[in-house]
Amino acid sequence: METIKLTIDNRPVEVPVGTTVYKAAKTLGIDIPVLCYMDLHDLGIENKPAGCRICIVEIEGRRNLAPSCSTACANGMVVKTHTTRVINARRTVMELILSDHPKDCLTCPKSGRCELQDMAVKLGIRNIPGQEYAEMSTYKKDFSPSIIRDVDKCIMCRRCETMCNDFQTVGALSAVNRGFMSVVAPAFEQDLEKSPCTYCGQCVAVCPTGALTEVDHTPKVIRALADPTKTVIVQTAPAVRAALGEEFGLEPGTSVTGKMVAALRQLGFDYIFDTDFAADLTIMEEGTELLTRLGKHLSGDKSVKLPILTSCCPGWVGFFEHNYSDMLDVPSTAKSPQQMFGAIAKTYFAEKMGKKREELVVVSVMPCLAKKFECQRDEFKVDGNPDVDYSISTRELAHLIKEFNVRFNELPDEDFDRPLGESTGASIIFGATGGVIEAATRTAYELHTGKKLERLDFTELRGMEGIRSATIDFNGLPINIGIAHGLGNARKLLDEVRLGKTNYHAIEIMACPGGCIGGGGQPLHHGDTSILKARTKAIYAEDTGKTIRKSHENPYIIKLYEEFLGKPMSEKAHHLLHTHYFDKSKKDIFI
Amino acid sequence: MSHIKVELKKEQVAKLKEICKSFNNEAGELINVLHKSQETFGYLPAEVQEIIAKELNISVAKVYGVVTFYSFFTMLPKGQHPISICTGTACYVRGAEKVLDEFKRILEVKVGETTPDGKFSLSCLRCVGACGLAPVVSVGEKIYGRVSPDGVKDILKEYE
Structure with a gap:
């Protein structure tokens, strides 16, 4: 097997050709934070739209920071995962994601099990600059018999879309609209009940936030x-x-x-x-x-x-x-x-x-x-x-x-x-x-x-x-x-x-x-x-x-x-x- | 989005299928298929998207996702007299927004919408290459230059 040699955080590592920086770091015990990325390896599913940019790292000789989840390792690459530049940029990315996210964590059904919340904790986010001027998107909640969609909490990681389309081939969900208005929704932004959704719940199982949750019958x-x-x-x-x-x-x-x-x-x-x-x-x-x-x-x-x-x-x-x-x-x-x-x-x-x-x-x-x-x-x-x-x-x-x-x-x-x-x-x-x-x-x-x-x-x-x-x-x-x-x-x-x-x-x-x-x-x-x-x-x-x-x-x-x-x-x-x-x-x- | 129910005629369905077939019913040709379909029908109502999804063997959600992503595609029929207001830099600094607001006020529609009588539709575009005439408005093929908010009702009068 052809391999590649590189250094990550001053430590040498050798990985097979095609390995991403994120995965190479993992073999060294370095956990680069990820949010949109999801790897269900045994099921052959990998979601890496490189959309959230939380996993950015600094690569010597490159002008821009690179998303480690979708950047392939190259010979002689020198990667740094926690320079001041990376940490500042990562924090800014997180603040931007949070600027349009509801702040009702206390009453959110995902509270305590939310990957976005965990990330805010990990990155030590204490305030969101410009919050007072930020416009919040508002989108109607969708109550189906099994699943609740509250897409104001959607961070466009697209994991649900990957599960619904690539793995389940149900095709109920897709990213629609663009920019500030973009959300994941069924065709014509109809309710789930009017879509081909089977309520398998795999979208709920992978949603990092409270955007997709189950109907609570307790x-x-x-x-x-x-x-x-x-x-x-x-x-x-x-x-x-x-x-x-x-x-x-x-x-x-x-x-x-x-x-x-x-x-x-x-x-x-x-x-x-x-x-x-x-x-x-x-x-x-x-x-x-x-x-x-x-x-x-x-x-x-x-x-x-x-x-x-x-x-x-x-x-x-x-x-x-x-x-x-x-x-x-x-x-x-x-x-x-x-x-x-x-x-x-x-x-x-x-x-x-x-x-x-x-x-x-x-x-x-x-x-x-x-x-x-x-x-x-x-x-x-x-x-x-x-x-x-x-x-x-x-x-x-x-x-x-x-x-x-x-x-x-x-x-x-x-x-x-x-x-x-x-x-x-x-x-x-x-x-x-x-x-x-x-x-x-x-x-x-x-x-x-x-x-x-x-x-x-x-x-x-x-x-x-x-x-x-x-x-x-x-x-x-x-x-x-x-x-x-x-x-x-x-x-x-x-x-x-x-x-x-x-x-x-x-x-x-x-x-x-x-x-x-x-x-x-x-x-x-x-x-x-x-x-x-x-x-x-x-x-x-x-x-x-x-x-x-x-x-x-x-x-x-x-x-x-x-x-x-x-x-x-x-x-x-x-x-x-x-x-x-x-x-x-x-x-x-x-x- | 529109919930106007559209009954597609048999010939229209056949035409759509023909368009899809001309692109070998390939999912990767979705954007080309949508272009051609909008050229033929003037807009892309839900029913058209459903047929395209079926022919290309992709989900309707995916088709709708693409339609809503590109501002070129529209799910609403254009009015008899499509009005476009240039909001390019030159027109914008010379007051295009106030002109647009006046159109919105008089016609009681938002950008991208059509009046209930089907007469006018309102859209914005970026630069028609006539910056010397800013702000520029076009109605159908006709171009109006140096439009002021006061002049809006006179333009509309021409089409009554």
Whole structure:
């Protein structure tokens, strides 16, 4: 490999050709401050518009200061990262950025986790010269069901645009207008709700400021908890337990299932249940649907479409409703675990408790922002009463726990309540890319072949690669499986399916990088993908630690079918656990 | 921005597709496609941008981003008599802004807008090369020199 030798802050360094000054400095342990720059290396995403100019450095022999994030190293280069000239210029750049930034840090939802705030602290900004004459841009706030856009706080780093366009290929956001008026907005500056946005929340996950934040449902949850006429039930998604600890200073990858349950009990929820239970239920329905479709397909029924696509991810559902409306009959009709849980809680469990559905409040804790939109969809309501009342993110739960004065790290481990809190290892891995299809494979294999699986770990289905495929031997019948995470990867895979170029039987798709563990509602990873890997590891470790690791062996699932649903895909199951999709491709974006 | 709903005729859609095709439907040709489309339609309403986005396989947001970035592109139809006020240095120091204000006051429109009856549209431009006549105003093809705020209503009268 060809290398380049240079000096940074009087220290020699040798780096491969093409390395930027910023990265070369990093190898020396020199952290040049960056604001707009973002490197999601394992996902192949790098955002370096060199727009903010915070990362400027002095290079000997050059007249101007250079942005280190986008300046390539050259042989013999002499770089200085903290000369008086650099420090003064960097401070001026920051003051200019702040001159048009609202000063409501105290009440900003991003306060304490804001990269702009951190940078102001780091650079020791104490006043903003000329502030009294500065004009402030004012732009209307945009409230969607999941995401709030407050673009007065936008610093035009363009990270959200990179995620929305390059990684997710959703194309909801773009920089519009110019100069003082420029912001990132949907086409024709319409609200997000009228754009092709899927609410995946990846824009929120990377936004350095309070310009993009989630809709906060915690006040509604607090009110419900205080209402003596309501029985408040909580369900927690698999990926939450693998990341919640980070909000309390624990190492990424620390599983906090037991502490989370204990905390939820202290918050005053009446029943602490698990979305994992509903994930097992999803496998029963989706797995049966796969086997039914497969059976018909193999017997030559041309009306049956394969591959079957998973439908647990609401970001993904929104994406295919907007972009693949010609293929609405391809995804599984199974509802997502969140919605299956709500439907069962407000029927089966309500009956058991002798309560009316209106007396129950179902709260979900999700690593996801699209879940907020999903639970508000009309088809998931009965006479206006939603199956899931409120969906809060992992971050919102952490906030609730802090607000309720709970010392999280010292909590003892506690167990979920029965019956909707019992789950298997198969359901836990829903939280990582490839997990749903692995869980489905475990069940479908045994149901199809009638044989016991010798090996439960389908490592060929795991990993961080964007698109993966594997063939699983179903006792002589080869089943071709495809996996994609990130909507851009999903698009690539789906385009091939649309053209009939593939021979997959089943495909799992997750909208977010790494699956739900990298969801838009998770603790902010600030571009550090090693955190995503640690969370994935925690998920698979929980699976291995479970005695029951196959969904169809969950005793409470068996009981649910015996007592209530009959069998998978029964009429009752169809009514409660399956859904249909809408063509949103022609959605009118004009007022 | 405009929310006036525009129904594009079949021929217009076909024409747009033809323009895109003449640039091989390449995303990198967006600016050229927009130029040609504005030349054909006079302006770039949302519906036109949507078709272009679809043909070039890029997001509508991206197309709108480019349209709003370059002041040459407009989403509003030009009036029957497009008025341009030169705000170049020479015209500016000789009072172009006061002339502009008078146009805005009488027509009740902002720069870049068109009167509701479609008669006049107002825009600014930089230097028409007639600095000796500053401040300069053009209405359609006709040039007016040494315009004072008092003279604005007389100019408009000519087009009643």
